[in-house]
Amino acid sequence: MRLENNNQTLEKLLLDCQLQSARKTDYLAPTSELRVETVPVRDGNVTQVILEGHHGDATKILEANPTAFEQLCSKSGIDIRTGRRFQAQYPEVLDHALNSIHAKEPRTAMLRTFDLCGPLGYGLVDPIVRRRFSDGSAIEAPSSTGMLRAVVTDRFKTFDHTDLLSAVIPALQESDADWEIISAAVTDKRLYARFKSRLITGQGAAVGDAMAQGIVISNSETGHGSISLAQLIWTLICLNGMETANKSRSTHLTSARGESEDLYALLTDESKALDNAALKSKLVDYAAAFASREMFEEVLDQMRSAAADHVRLGMAAAQPAVEALGGILKLTKVETSSVFAGLLDTVQQAGYVGQPLSRATLVNAVTAAAKTAKPDDVSDWHRRGGKVLELPANQWRAIAEVPLAIAA
Numbered sequence: 001m002r003l004e005n006n007n008q009t010l011e012k013l014l015l016d017c018q019l020q021s022a023r024k025t026d027y028l029a030p031t032s033e034l035r036v037e038t039v040p041v042r043d044g045n046v047t048q049v050i051l052e053g054h055h056g057d058a059t060k061i062l063e064a065n066p067t068a069f070e071q072l073c074s075k076s077g078i079d080i081r082t083g084r085r086f087q088a089q090y091p092e093v094l095d096h097a098l099n100s101i102h103a104k105e106p107r108t109a110m111l112r113t114f115d116l117c118g119p120l121g122y123g124l125v126d127p128i129v130r131r132r133f134s135d136g137s138a139i140e141a142p143s144s145t146g147m148l149r150a151v152v153t154d155r156f157k158t159f160d161h162t163d164l165l166s167a168v169i170p171a172l173q174e175s176d177a178d179w180e181i182i183s184a185a186v187t188d189k190r191l192y193a194r195f196k197s198r199l200i201t202g203q204g205a206a207v208g209d210a211m212a213q214g215i216v217i218s219n220s221e222t223g224h225g226s227i228s229l230a231q232l233i234w235t236l237i238c239l240n241g242m243e244t245a246n247k248s249r250s251t252h253l254t255s256a257r258g259e260s261e262d263l264y265a266l267l268t269d270e271s272k273a274l275d276n277a278a279l280k281s282k283l284v285d286y287a288a289a290f291a292s293r294e295m296f297e298e299v300l301d302q303m304r305s306a307a308a309d310h311v312r313l314g315m316a317a318a319q320p321a322v323e324a325l326g327g328i329l330k331l332t333k334v335e336t337s338s339v340f341a342g343l344l345d346t347v348q349q350a351g352y353v354g355q356p357l358s359r360a361t362l363v364n365a366v367t368a369a370a371k372t373a374k375p376d377d378v379s380d381w382h383r384r385g386g387k388v389l390e391l392p393a394n395q396w397r398a399i400a401e402v403p404l405a406i407a408a
Contacts, residue, residue: 003173004180004198010169013184013193017161020186023114025146027051027060028154031102031109036072038091039143045091047072049148051111062113062148067188067222071151075109076101112150112222149188150222157252159227159276161191164219167280168229168287177213177291182239185375189224192379193217194241196234200293202300205307205360209351210236213296215287216243218379226251227279229286232382233299237350240367242385244299248286250279302389309359309396317402318343318357324399325362328391329384335369342368359396363388 005011035050047069051060064072073083076098086094172179177197184193193216200213214232218225230247234240267275289295311321322343326336343365346352352361363385370381391399 003169003195004178006180006182009181009184013181013186013191014165014169016186017165017191020114021160021162024160025113025115026158027111027113028108029111030106032106034102034109036095036098036102038087038095045087047087047091047094048144049111049151058145060113061143061145062111063144063146064148065188067224068148068150071223072098075151108154110150110152110154110156111148112152114147114149116144116146152223152252156223157272157275158221159219159250159252159279160221161186161219163276163280164191164217164227164283165193167283168217171284171287172215175288175291179215182214182234187375189222189376190218190220192375194232196232197291200291200296201236202297204235204300204303204351205358206351206355208237209303209349209360211300211303212236213291213293214241215290216241216379216382217283220252223252227283229283229290231290231295231299233296233303235349235364235367238345238364238368240364240385241370241382242363242367242389243379243382244386245390246290246295248282250282299389303360303363306359306363306389307355309400311357311400311402313402314357315347320402321357321362321399322365324402325366325388328395328398329366329387338369338372339365342366359388359391359400362399 003010029051033052035052036047037050038045038047047064049062049064049068049072051062053059069083069087070080073080078086078097083094086097172195176199178199179195179197182194182196185191195215197213202211203209204211212234214234216228216230216232218228220226227250228247231244233242233244235242311317319340322340323336325331326333326339331339339362343361345368346361346364347355347357349364352364355361366388367381367385370378373381
């Protein structure tokens with residue numbers, strides 16, 4: 001019973017989260033008491049949110065990072081591209097618009113911030129204008145006292161990265177599945193960690209197509225995603241990952257027991273702590289359940305069936321079949337091109353060489369696109385792979401029976 005820690009990935013993940021946790025502070029404030037001010041820095045302009053101090057509290061001058069700036073704009077009904085343009089070219093117009101909306105349409109917001117320095121002094125000060133943290137984030141304006149990393153509703157349920165890791169990691173360490181961590185990342189928007197079992201393995205779509213059971217956990221402290229634990233199926237020869245429909249999701253805007261946002265806001269801190277404890281307990285149970293070989297074998301059966309779902313015209317119809325799939329998945333042209341590149345790689349892999357073009361081939365083609373994706377987009381590709389496996393019959397027919405005129 002252990003968790004294999006490749007390249008100290010787990011230690012790095014835990015340290016990043018602990019350092020961030022040491023610098024976190026949340027403030028609840030009416031928007032009418034906030035003042036937005038865009039100021040010049042060395043490389044352009046940055047937007048600050050000023051929270052005036054009361055009853056002896058110091059005034060907070062918070063520099064909005066790109067994520068928080070987008071939320072400031074979107075929650076005020078300002079298009080993001082317009083907001084960025086005004087920030088760069090017409091800062092006084094942007095400030096007036098945001099301050100006016102905050103005053104005339106007041107609401108209570110939760111400001112999620114990083115202090116300038118954690119208790120152990122992890123902030124570094126550049127004598128010119130830049131103050132950079134150990135995780136790579138930076139304060140540009142010398143007057144800033146901290147970084148604003150998110151603007152969310154006061155009903156936002158705080159379940160942070162350390163809460164997720166403290167529940168799931170011990171459960172994986174105690175499992176008999178012999179898990180190893182494959183990848184992990186903490187971005188401005190989300191945390192991800194992906195694990196693979198070294199014991200729960202089997203043959204997928206064809207001979208040579210070895211697969212393994214996996215788990216992916218994710219969370220967002222900034223309003224960009226739910227608390228999630230999902231089954232992930234790995235293709236071993238290329239480490240493509242496919243996220244299945246077997247998952248647990250809990251949003252940050254409802255409790256673990258499903259209360260509405262308004263009711264959740266009425267809970268005491270003690271009740272909220274108990275609610276988080278209940279969610280942690282559920283995650284432990286799901287982590288144990290996803291170590292099941294039976295659940296893994298169900299997906300292998302689906303992959304074998306998918307290998308028999310052929311594209312009628314084979315590789316001659318590869319391009320139009322991928323384009324049809326891109327339309328169903330609502331992919332951009334660039335994303336569709338990435339799938340086609342993944343398809344060309346897939347047909348050279350063990351288990352697919354010389355085999356008919358099939359639904360299983362397209363599953364791997366889609367998940368292969370994750371390898372060149374940005375960290376925040378990798379799970380989207382893994383989920384899309386699972387969607388291809390689960391496509392209803394009418395949508396699959398639109399791909400499999402590409403008309404001769406289109407394929408010609």
